[in-house]
Amino acid sequence: MFCWSWLQFIIWVFGRDSRQDHVPGLLFHHSHSGSLRIVSSDNSGHVYLCKRLPRQYCTDEWYVGVIQWSWVCSWAPLGSLLYGIGGYKLPFLALGCTAMVISVIDIFILPSLPPASRKEKPGSILTVLKIPAVLIVLAACVWGSACLGFSDPTLSLHLTSPPLNVHPSMVGVMFLLIGGMYALFAPIWGYIADKKKMTRIMMVLGFYIIGISFMLIGPSPLLDLPGKLWIIMISLALLGFSIGIGIMPAFLDLLISAKWYGLPEDLSTQAILSGLFNGAFSLGTFVGPTLGGALVNQLGFDWSSTIFAGGCFVVVIVMSLFGVWEYQCGKGRRKPKHMRTEPYPYLVEDANVVIRA
Structure with a gap:
C-alpha cells in the first residue's frame, strides 16, 4: 500500500509534463502495481482478520466486502468530481494521499500478531x-x-x-x-x-x-x-x-x-x-x-x-x-x-x- 501510494505521486508529478510519451508507461505500471497491491494487501488483510477474529471467517468476509463495495461505489463519483476540478492528475494525488494516510494509520493502530510457533511449518x-x-x-x-x-x-x-x-x-x-x-x-x-x-x-x-x-x-x-x-x-x-x-x-x-x-x-x-x-x-x-x-x-x-x-x-x-x-x-x-x-x-x-x- 505504501509503495503504491508513491506511484500515485509519481504519476501526478510526471503527468504535469507537456511531453506525454511516458504517460502510457506510467499508467501501465500503475495497473500492474495495483494488481500487486491487491494481492498483497487483500491476502494479508484476510489472514490478519482470521487470526485476530477466529471462528468468524464469513463475518470477516462481510466486513471486507462491505468496505470494498462502499469504496467502489463512492470512488467513481468522487473521481469524476476531482477530474472536473483539476483534470486527470488530481484524482491520482488524492488517491496517493489517501493510501499514504491509511498506511501510516495501520502501522500505529493495528496490533501485531503473536509470533508463530517453532513447530509451525510452512504450508504446501x-x-x-x-x-x-x-x-x-x-x-x-x-x-x-x-x-x-x-x-x-x-x-x-x-x-x-x-x-x-x-x-x-x-x-x-x-x-x-x-x-x-x-x-x-x-x-x-x-x-x-x-x-x-x-x-x-x-x-x-x-x-x-x-x-x-x-x-x-x-x-x-x-x-x-x-x-x-x-x-x-x-x-x-x-x-x-x-x-x-x-x-x-x-x-x-x-x-x-x-x-x-x-x-x-x-x-x-x-x-x-x-x-x-x-x-x-x-x-x-x-x-x-x-x-x-x-x-x-x-x-x-x-x-x-x-x-x-x-x-x-x-x-x-x-x-x-x-x-x-x-x-x-x-x-x-x-x-x-x-x-x-x-x-x-x-x-x-x-x-x-x-x-x-
Missing part, C-alpha cells in the same frame, strides 16, 4: 490442491466472480439501449441494487455460515438463485418474458441477495476441508487458502468481462445472460453430485486415506464436531 499449495473439495469450491468461486464481472461492461449498454432506454444517470442506481442487497443480507449469511457450518448447502442454494437472477436479467429467450425495467430491477436485487450465499461461505468451506484432511489450522494454512480464494475470485473478474463481452457481441445480451445462468446451474449440479459422493448419501463425510490407515483421534473428533455442527 500442492497439498491443499490435492483435496478434491478445494478444487470444486475454487471453480465455483471463479464462476461466481465471473457472474459479477459479466455485468460490468455489458449491463450499462443493455440498460441504455432500446427498448429500456434508461437514462445514464440512473444506471449507477441500478448497479447500487447489487451492492445494497449484498450489504443488507451478507451479515445474515455470514452469521448462519459461522454458526451452522452448512457451507456446501448454502453455496448450492446461492448459485441456484444466481442462475435464476441471470435468467431474468436478460430476460432469457427461453422464458418468453417481456423486457421490462422492473423485471431487471428484481433480478439485480436477487443477484445481490444471493451472491453472499454463493460466495461468502467458500473460504470457510475451504478451511473445513483442509482441517478434515489433516492440515493444521494455523497461519500458513490460512494464508494458502486465502491466496487460492482471492486468486480464484480475481480470475473470475477477468473471465467474466472478457467472456461476457465476447458473447454479447456474438449472441446478444439475453442469450449471454442465459449462458451464464446455465453455468450457475452446472455449478449447482456438480456441487450437489460431489456432495452426495463425499458425504456418502448421508452416511457421513468420506474419510481421507491417511485417516483410514492411521488413528488420529483428535483430528477425527474435531472434524466430526464441525460436521455435526
Whole structure:
C-alpha cells in the first residue's frame, strides 16, 4: 500500500509534463502495481482478520466486502468530481494521499500478531490442491466472480439501449441494487455460515438463485418474458441477495476441508487458502468481462445472460453430485486415506464436531 501510494505521486508529478510519451508507461505500471497491491494487501488483510477474529471467517468476509463495495461505489463519483476540478492528475494525488494516510494509520493502530510457533511449518499449495473439495469450491468461486464481472461492461449498454432506454444517470442506481442487497443480507449469511457450518448447502442454494437472477436479467429467450425495467430491477436485487450465499461461505468451506484432511489450522494454512480464494475470485473478474463481452457481441445480451445462468446451474449440479459422493448419501463425510490407515483421534473428533455442527 505504501509503495503504491508513491506511484500515485509519481504519476501526478510526471503527468504535469507537456511531453506525454511516458504517460502510457506510467499508467501501465500503475495497473500492474495495483494488481500487486491487491494481492498483497487483500491476502494479508484476510489472514490478519482470521487470526485476530477466529471462528468468524464469513463475518470477516462481510466486513471486507462491505468496505470494498462502499469504496467502489463512492470512488467513481468522487473521481469524476476531482477530474472536473483539476483534470486527470488530481484524482491520482488524492488517491496517493489517501493510501499514504491509511498506511501510516495501520502501522500505529493495528496490533501485531503473536509470533508463530517453532513447530509451525510452512504450508504446501500442492497439498491443499490435492483435496478434491478445494478444487470444486475454487471453480465455483471463479464462476461466481465471473457472474459479477459479466455485468460490468455489458449491463450499462443493455440498460441504455432500446427498448429500456434508461437514462445514464440512473444506471449507477441500478448497479447500487447489487451492492445494497449484498450489504443488507451478507451479515445474515455470514452469521448462519459461522454458526451452522452448512457451507456446501448454502453455496448450492446461492448459485441456484444466481442462475435464476441471470435468467431474468436478460430476460432469457427461453422464458418468453417481456423486457421490462422492473423485471431487471428484481433480478439485480436477487443477484445481490444471493451472491453472499454463493460466495461468502467458500473460504470457510475451504478451511473445513483442509482441517478434515489433516492440515493444521494455523497461519500458513490460512494464508494458502486465502491466496487460492482471492486468486480464484480475481480470475473470475477477468473471465467474466472478457467472456461476457465476447458473447454479447456474438449472441446478444439475453442469450449471454442465459449462458451464464446455465453455468450457475452446472455449478449447482456438480456441487450437489460431489456432495452426495463425499458425504456418502448421508452416511457421513468420506474419510481421507491417511485417516483410514492411521488413528488420529483428535483430528477425527474435531472434524466430526464441525460436521455435526
